[in-house]
Amino acid sequence: MSRKTLEARSFLLRCRRSYSATSRLSQHPRPATAPKQHPHLSQIRDNVELYEHNTVIRNYHGHKDVPRKVAENARKIADLDHRMSGPRHTLKELQKQMNSTKGDKSHFVAQMRELRPSLNNLEAEREKLDAETRNLALSLPNLTSSETPTDGEPRLRSYINYDPANPPKYGSSADHSVIGEKLGLLDFSSASVASGWGFYYLLNEAALLEQALVQYALSVAMKHGWSVASPPSLIYSHMAAACGFQPRDQNDEQQIWQVAQSARDAGKPTRSLAATAEIPLAGMHASKSIPESRLPVKLVGSSRCFRAEAGARGVDTKGLYRVHEFTKVEMFAWTDCPPTTEGLPEESIWVQYSAKVFNEMVGIQTEILSSLGLPCRILEMPSSDLGASAYRKIDIEAMFPSRKKRDDGWGEVTSASICTDYQSRRLETRILEMSGSQKKFAHTVNGTAMAVPRVLAAILENGWREEEGCVVIPEVLRGYMGGLEKIGPR
Template identity: 60%
Template sequence: MESLAQDLPNLSSTHTPVGYTPEVVEYINDHPEPEPSKSDRVWRSHVHIGSELGLIDFGGAAQTSGWGWYFLLNDGAMLEQALVQYALSVAKKRGWRVVAPPSIVYSHIAAACGFQPRDQNGEQQVYTIEQADKDRAKPSLALAGTAEIPLAGMKANQTFEDVELPLKTVGVSRCYRAEAGARGVDTKGLYRVHEFTKVEMFAWTLPDNVEEEYFVTPAESTSESIFDEMLSIQKEILQNLGLHCRVLEMPTTDLGASATRKRDIEAFFPSRREKDDGWGEVTSTSMCTDYQSRRLHTRVRLDKANRKLDFPYTLNGTALAVPRVLAGILENHWNEHDYTVTIPEVLRPWMGGADKIQGDHHKHGTGSY
């Protein structure tokens, strides 16, 4: 009975388009090349730029860990730290509390958040950790695919007082995605990797509807205002990094088990122009109502409803996933004539004040292509 119940996804919201097609809500920044036929701009993929400037090493990583891993080098490694610091600074000034969570979680916590070991295509999503024989009786462990999982787990089996909500946290962590097989094949470079750093927002809010009012739209919804706040943080970050993006209301077929509503932001990647017109997902925001809190036994005591216990709503959203944003910056801010990448102004304080990343062919030269 429990496993049948676990298979039921959350209901989808009235904002969610039914079917396979997302709805384009708005754009961020201008398109760098609206009419390719009239433009003589030379675009390079981040794989080329990263090798040329000595910022990324895929070959060494393939020998060390296999395909889907990478080394960030020199200014590439510094850019990762700058992106993390910048994303944290944006969330922190809006009152989000910074958390550094563990990367290893119990498998049942991941499952409660809606992450199953296998996805719809039967592909492995989660890396599980092999237990020694003596530990076989202990609960199994997995590597977290996103900080959303340990952050949600942090309040499992706990009860909030209603005055404590909304609680807004932002976590920096390494994320691990097995994602073997079909989807991994088409992507070279940093677009789909097995391990990466991500800054993730996670919030608990009061439930929208108390008592019997489930089908009535609440006068003011905290979960909706937090959803909007997450989106505005994402938009601020991407706008200031100078990436051209579009915001999408995702359709029913694209929602994971836990989400009732999801908005993704896709950035323009010149290297993906042959595929999806250059669009690639860089952030995602999901509203999960009480799907996760119910499974994790996270509750809130409501003073308005005579101290009755209810389940808080949870929301999660990417503040910044490093490899894709880093790839987007390299490709969009590449200058062909002097072989440099312009560093977005907001990142310069963490890049020693430099405004460009320059390669040194004699030192880092990687030969011809």
């Protein structure tokens, strides 16, 4: 292997972690075992203005020049391919002639040696440019649905258990932190000593309530045909980056906690604590092909989740709303997708395969929150609020009386996203078609079935009966708590 080729390969490894606008998660070398990534280069090349506009509405302003750079590099790569075609053809012909000659072959060898250095230089230049182009393309966020607001504000879709003309009235003590301390359910001070700020102990009925919420959410999802999985909480950092967990620029807060490595593990792939079960669930079919007949594959799983950015915005510094570690039940699905195309298919065709599962997810979320008796609103989230992988996102927010001074009391409790083929292209998850072909990349959809701390907090605040000094437990949860109807003073 020539020195130029070795240098190009070395550059390929470096550039995977050098692009300044990507997350620190992607600054570590991807191991040879990592899924091969397949950015849609031709689509970006042929739709530069669309992708430029998309970076603006997604608040990826530092990436606005990336689509044009990708297109320019694609043209340079095509030019290099053209320049290499002649020498490659000549080398091939010389090799044929040399193989068929029984006599002196030295003149063939001399001609090949004369051609090889310039071709090696072109090949190294192409490999370097191709690596840079792929790295740039992978840093771009997903495209955005026409359903998604682009003015920075969410669009109200509907309410659950809530009439804006006749909103519920709450007492001044309807604060889950106060209620939890009064009833012996929450202990933040001990957790701050044991683990630091952003951690908590759930005690007595609150600990039972956590398990009840998990079991209830799983039962609703299973009723709708979802299979249960129990995923790991430790994942490779490059898997998290492939799922789209990356900030918009280097100054953005980090969501993922990386696990420290000892000196003996130097050079091995770094690991992170999963911020959501979405990451390990997505990894189940990394570098695999799913038979078309099995689609959609729908999984629901409970896991512990870890968020490094808890409280970074400085507004949720009290209680369970924003914490470092929590239990969550997550839904994740792989769906079919349109036939492979180099262009942009009509959106109605593009999303019809994943929209059905997406709507089912939102329906499951609505059923769970409705049966818990929580006042909620359903929002179509704006483009600036979408993570890198999301094409479209719907959030459901519950009413928290303790948050009345911010966001009018509303706070997110579930989210659902269509990610089209963004994740599958980075995880190399394909569809094995009936014909035996596996060219298509699956679409992925994810959604929260139950974010325990927030829902638990909402139940404490909405179920609080100030006169009696107790919390009424939603009827659907009582069977999971030994028939307990209320949580009263100890």
